[in-house]
Amino acid sequence: MTTLSIFDQQDPETPHTVTRDPAEIRRRLSEQGVRFEQWPTQALPQDADQQQILSAYADEVSRLKSECGFQTADVVSLSADHPDKAAFRQKFLDEHTHSEDEVRFFVRGEGLFYLHFDDQVYAVLCQQNDLISVPDGTRHWFDMGPAPEFTCIRLFSNPDGWVARFTGSGIATELPRYEQLAGAAS
Template identity: 75%
Template sequence: MTTLSIFDQSQPEHARTVTQNPSEIRELLATKGIRFEQWPTRDLPADATQEQILEVYSEEVARLKEECGFQTADVVSLNPDNPQKEAFRQKFLDEHTHSEDEVRFFVRGQGLFYLHFGDQVYAVMCEKNDLISVPDGTRHWFDMGPEPEFTCIRLFSNPEGWVADFTGEDIASRLPRYEALAEAGG
């Protein structure tokens, strides 16, 4: 279930707010400039290719490209049997920013976005049907867990794709990881 947990940076071991109400999540994230929506998903074969996924969601992707000026879209997909899963997880676990919005639409599975605003961190457990758009310059990181299982459509303004500027802050290491939040349901 999609969950938003809000942590105070000074007490990262306990969330002060947890909600699973989609409209409340949308409203709380909107106050921070984060776009959050839930879109219907379509049944796809487990082995669907990037081309098949983008074709099935071509109308939605075209609409976002036109609305937000995105140039490219691709699909990222990871499964627990991927031999490089730990390296992929580590790549996204440190706090970073981007010079463009980071947009993900979850077609399958789930992943955890952490969004850092001043002395608060919003942890959003996104799952199938969730679209999240993190504005450029927003400090954040992503945790896919030790056994990743997700497929996301990603949209980019920069044709080079995912380019991160790491902040060097250690905040990501001080908050509960995916395993703790997934187990606790938030």
């Protein structure tokens, strides 16, 4: 279940707020400039390729491109049997920023976005049908867990795609990881 857990940076082990209410999640994220939506499920075969997925969600993707100026969209998938899953996980676990919004729509599976605002960290467990748009310049990181299972549509303003600037902060190591937070949400 989609879950928002909010931590104080001074007490990074225990969240002071936890909600699974989509309207409350949307409200709290919106206060921080983060877009959160839940799109309707589209019927797709289990082995749907990028073109089938983008076609199924063409109206939603087109709307976001028009509203936000995105230039490209693609699909990324990762499964627990991928031989480089540990390296992929590690790549996203350090706090970083981007010069454009980071937009992900979860077609299937789940992942955990951590968003760092002042002395608060918002951990958003996104699941199937969730869209999150992290504003450019927002300090954040992503944890896909040790056995990732997800397919996401990504939208980019920069045709070159994902470019991260790492902050050098160690805060990502101080908060509970996917294993603790996703397990607690089940």
